[in-house]
Amino acid sequence: MEASSVNLQELDNTLLAPTYIKADMEFSHGEGSWLFTRQGEKVLDFVTGIAVNALGHGHKAVQNAIVEQSQKYLHLSNLYINEPQLSLAQELLKTNPNLGTGAKAFFANSGTEANEGAIKFARKYFDRQGQGQRQQIVTFVNSFHGRTFGALAATGQPALKQGFGTMPGDFVHLEWNDSETLRRTVNAETCAIMLEPIAAEGGILTPNPEFIATINELRQKHGCLVIVDEIQTGLGRCGAISGAHKYDLDHDISTWAKALGGGLPLGMILLRKKVAAQIKPGDHGTTFGGNPVSCAAGLAVLKTVNNSDFLANLTERSEQIQAGLQKLGEKYSWLGEIRGAGLLLGIRCTKPVGDLIAACRSEGLLAHRAGADILRLLPPLNVSENEVELALSKIDAACATMN
Ligand SMILES: Cc1ncc(COP(=O)(O)O)c(C=O)c1O
Numbered sequence: 001m002e003a004s005s006v007n008l009q010e011l012d013n014t015l016l017a018p019t020y021i022k023a024d025m026e027f028s029h030g031e032g033s034w035l036f037t038r039q040g041e042k043v044l045d046f047v048t049g050i051a052v053n054a055l056g057h058g059h060k061a062v063q064n065a066i067v068e069q070s071q072k073y074l075h076l077s078n079l080y081i082n083e084p085q086l087s088l089a090q091e092l093l094k095t096n097p098n099l100g101t102g103a104k105a106f107f108a109n110s111g112t113e114a115n116e117g118a119i120k121f122a123r124k125y126f127d128r129q130g131q132g133q134r135q136q137i138v139t140f141v142n143s144f145h146g147r148t149f150g151a152l153a154a155t156g157q158p159a160l161k162q163g164f165g166t167m168p169g170d171f172v173h174l175e176w177n178d179s180e181t182l183r184r185t186v187n188a189e190t191c192a193i194m195l196e197p198i199a200a201e202g203g204i205l206t207p208n209p210e211f212i213a214t215i216n217e218l219r220q221k222h223g224c225l226v227i228v229d230e231i232q233t234g235l236g237r238c239g240a241i242s243g244a245h246k247y248d249l250d251h252d253i254s255t256w257a258k259a260l261g262g263g264l265p266l267g268m269i270l271l272r273k274k275v276a277a278q279i280k281p282g283d284h285g286t287t288f289g290g291n292p293v294s295c296a297a298g299l300a301v302l303k304t305v306n307n308s309d310f311l312a313n314l315t316e317r318s319e320q321i322q323a324g325l326q327k328l329g330e331k332y333s334w335l336g337e338i339r340g341a342g343l344l345l346g347i348r349c350t351k352p353v354g355d356l357i358a359a360c361r362s363e364g365l366l367a368h369r370a371g372a373d374i375l376r377l378l379p380p381l382n383v384s385e386n387e388v389e390l391a392l393s394k395i396d397a398a399c400a401t402m403n
Pocket of ligand 1: 111113147201231
């Protein structure tokens with residue numbers, strides 16, 4: 001299709017199911033922290049495909065890994081050994097020592113699939129031990145775990161479930177950071193507590209130390225599993241490879257996606273040895289999960305991010321953004337609380353956040369929302385000091401148009 005000769009917006013409306021409200025922008029390509037429109041306009045990308053393009057656009061290590069693997073094989077199926085899966089599993093397991101020795105990986109294609117698998121593995125773990133009645137999964141209000149039925153049932157946002165009929169049962173949603181209710185709810189029948197280290201989509205909610213301590217205590221006391229959804233926080237986004245590690249959250253299962261495939265679809269579940277030991281052939285499976293090209297790309301991302309200099313720069317950029325947002329909060333009374341960690345950051349906005357996002361777009365900056373009233377910034381993890389400064393000045397200019 002000759003892109004310049006057609007109105008892509010119109011075609012999109014005609015051809016695609018209207019599940020998304022799309023920005024009125026059409027991109028031709030990306031480079032580093034920048035996206036270029038078909039009209040040749042340069043836009044700073046602080047959305048990064050919703051925390052997928054961790055190294056920005058066109059990163060050489062990712063590109064090379066994709067080209068190299070695509071010249072070997074694109075797909076084998078999980079009937080055969082797939083070397084890129086093994087390399088990525090080895091590397092990600094190494095960065096998650098708190099899962100204990102003997103932990104194992106299962107590959108999926110996306111975040112929601114990783115969470116489906118995690119829920120299935122958690123229930124199977126008890127079933128295989130003659131405790132099939134232990135099905136209760138405790139999750140949290142405002143959480144987001146995905147759009148397929150199990151992950152949707154786990155998600156603590158009732159609006160997303162409306163009209164889809166009966167959800168899988170035995171999911172309980174408690175208030176975030178409410179240790180008292182958690183203590184009253186979790187018991188010997190609980191299968192798992194499932195949470196994001198930072199509830200990103202729900203408003204960038206960070207856990208308080210008491211909440212973490214309570215989860216650790218209840219896991220110990222009742223022998224329930226803890227499933228940590230690292231899909232958005234993981235691989236450096238929260239300032240560390242693992243949000244669970246960052247917050248000292250003991251756990252048995254973790255789920256990964258988004259940045260994991262370097263821009264290609266990929267999901268992953270890590271299982272503590274005792275959980276993996278209860279899984280048998282045929283318990284779960286996927287045709288595409290652990291695609292070799294996605295795994296090769298993901299390995300390039302993980303190796304790049306898991307480096308002390310890289311993470312030190314990320315922390316500096318995080319501090320720079322937070323200081324900048326603080327100043328903007330002082331300048332504009334309708335901007336307030338700063339939320340998040342690492343490069344998963346946001347600022348509360350009492351004016352319509354959709355208007356601020358549109359104003360940022362007009363200034364040449366892509367930003368996104370979290371929850372009802374948070375402007376969310378998800379820059380590439382290798383964003384430069386100058387780019388951060390520029391983004392802050394663009395937000396300032398966008399705010400000025402809203403005063
Ligand atoms: C924490 C978390 N879990 C799960 C998902 C679902 O991932 P996917 O869209 O790849 O299915 C998301 C997506 O935003 C997420 O942020």
